[in-house]
Amino acid sequence: MIRVVLPAHLRTLAQVGGDVEIEVEGNVTQRSVLNALEARFPMLRGTIRDQVTQQRRPFLRFFACSEDVSHEPPDTPLPDAVASGLEPFFIIGAIAGG
Amino acid sequence: MSKVRLLVGTRKGAFILSSDGKREKWDINGPHFAGWEMYHLKGSPAEPNRLYASQSSGWFGQLIQRSSDGGRTWEPVGNKFVYDGVPGTHQWYDGTPHPWEFKRVWHLEPSLTDPDTVYAGVEDAALFRSTDGGQTWQELAGLRGHGTGPRWQPGAGGLCLHTILIDPTNHQRMFIAISAAGAFRTDDAGKTWRPINRGLKSQYIPDPNAEVGHCVHRISLHRSRPSVLFMQKHWDVMRSDDSGDSWQEVSGNLPTDFGFPIEVHAHEPETVYVVPIKSDSEHFPPDGKLRVYRSRTGGNEWEPLTKGLPQSNCYVNVLRDATAVDSLDKCGIYFGTTGGQVYASADAGDNWTAVARDLPAVLSVEVQTLP
Numbered sequence: 310m311i312r313v314v315l316p317a318h319l320r321t322l323a324q325v326g327g328d329v330e331i332e333v334e335g336n337v338t339q340r341s342v343l344n345a346l347e348a349r350f351p352m353l354r355g356t357i358r359d360q361v362t363q364q365r366r367p368f369l370r371f372f373a374c375s376e377d378v379s380h381e382p383p384d385t386p387l388p389d390a391v392a393s394g395l396e397p398f399f400i401i402g403a404i405a406g407g
Numbered sequence: 408m409s410k411v412r413l414l415v416g417t418r419k420g421a422f423i424l425s426s427d428g429k430r431e432k433w434d435i436n437g438p439h440f441a442g443w444e445m446y447h448l449k450g451s452p453a454e455p456n457r458l459y460a461s462q463s464s465g466w467f468g469q470l471i472q473r474s475s476d477g478g479r480t481w482e483p484v485g486n487k488f489v490y491d492g493v494p495g496t497h498q499w500y501d502g503t504p505h506p507w508e509f510k511r512v513w514h515l516e517p518s519l520t521d522p523d524t525v526y527a528g529v530e531d532a533a534l535f536r537s538t539d540g541g542q543t544w545q546e547l548a549g550l551r552g553h554g555t556g557p558r559w560q561p562g563a564g565g566l567c568l569h570t571i572l573i574d575p576t577n578h579q580r581m582f583i584a585i586s587a588a589g590a591f592r593t594d595d596a597g598k599t600w601r602p603i604n605r606g607l608k609s610q611y612i613p614d615p616n617a618e619v620g621h622c623v624h625r626i627s628l629h630r631s632r633p634s635v636l637f638m639q640k641h642w643d644v645m646r647s648d649d650s651g652d653s654w655q656e657v658s659g660n661l662p663t664d665f666g667f668p669i670e671v672h673a674h675e676p677e678t679v680y681v682v683p684i685k686s687d688s689e690h691f692p693p694d695g696k697l698r699v700y701r702s703r704t705g706g707n708e709w710e711p712l713t714k715g716l717p718q719s720n721c722y723v724n725v726l727r728d729a730t731a732v733d734s735l736d737k738c739g740i741y742f743g744t745t746g747g748q749v750y751a752s753a754d755a756g757d758n759w760t761a762v763a764r765d766l767p768a769v770l771s772v773e774v775q776t777l778p
Contacts (some may be wrong), residue, residue: 316466316467318442318443318464318466318467319467322467322470322483352470352483354486354487355468355469355470355486355487356467356468356470357467359468360486360487360489361487361489366466366467366468368465368466369466369467402466402467403466
């Protein structure tokens with residue numbers, strides 16, 4: 310079971326109160342986590358990554374085990390602690406705007 | 408007794424204001440989608456409790472929301488806006504080619520007859536249509552593809568398609584407007600389009616007969632006489648009596664003819680409203696006085712409407728989609744400001760009341776007249 314922490318606005322959109330727990334089949338990577346997340350919460354499609362290019366939206370960052378993994382290739386395995394559910398996968402909105 | 412429902416989009420959420428036909432007391436419901444930019448909300452004329460809303464954010468992109476109960480509850484529907492084929496390029500501010508990139512939905516225009524059909528005007532400028540209640544969107548690519556698209560250039564607010572008018576007597580005919588490309592018309596339900604900008608003069612365009620490049624801010628028409636169009640251009644208030652084939656200036660005695668919205672009275676096709684703004688570099692009312700101007704002669708002769716509006720130290724703006732008229736008798740007219748006020752007049756503009764004072768900056772106002 311993978312734990313995902315969403316920004317507040319996306320928690321509201323997905324109608325969840327806290328961390329999200331999702332099953333991921335195969336390798337646990339950014340891509341497989343986001344695929345599973347969007348499959349379970351279709352309303353999140355397009356809000357984290359572009360629906361066509363699959364590029365991360367520029368004002369969002371991905372963190373795992375206190376490391377910014379935003380610029381890692383999407384098929385790079387995430388740390389074991391995330392894959393085992395010990396640590397969450399963070400999707401964080403950049404501090405910008407007003 | 409009739410009821411009136413205002414759909415107000417702001418920089419930080421949507422609000423729904425309701426009143427009875429007297430339009431004296433108002434209930435404010437919201438914010439819906441708190442913290443999100445709500446560029447536009449509009450109800451289906453065919454099924455008034457069916458609402459569509461454009462929800463966007465610099466962080467999370469574009470969402471479309473749909474309500475089937477007049478805005479009490481909402482559900483996100485499709486938000487995949489993909490340009491048809493290879494998108495190509497338009498001009499950037501410096502005149503260099505720039506690839507078409509979807510940014511947001513500025514305006515949603517439901518079909519006059521089918522609640523599941525809705526049009527979306529987007530930035531970078533294109534027109535999309537959904538026929539399944541907003542679940543999926545297809546571009547009407549004949550607009551961008553008719554030939555002048557590579558010459559379109561963004562206005563200061565972006566290359567946005569902000570106005571969509573459906574001819575109520577001929578649904579094959581639609582008008583749209585783009586900043587800063589101009590106005591366009593289709594006579595075959597969106598398959599093919601042509602520019603309708605003859606007679607527009609824009610001092611920043613060297614060619615006085617330029618087919619495109621005009622910064623049209625808004626177009627409006629009266630449903631009983633859809634061949635007559637009124638336009639607020641960047642500068643100049645214009646009128647066309649031939650469905651946009653030619654335009655004449657009707658700015659007349661306005662204190663300034665810069666502005667954003669333009670609206671036509673619900674029952675008087677020759678009564679038109681604008682909100683003059685000082686200039687394109689000073690986006691506030693002249694002399695700090697918020698005045699709506701009304702012409703009862705289809706333009707040229709304008710009178711200021713001031714009762715109930717601030718007449719000193721007022722420096723708000725009224726954006727292009729932030730005015731609306733209801734269809735009651737007397738005609739109600741409404742507008743929202745970048746200062747968060749929503750003003751209403753239940754007597755065609757003679758007297759005004761602030762029905763909301765402290766909302767976030769208002770981006771759009773629509774009104775529904777309900778049984």
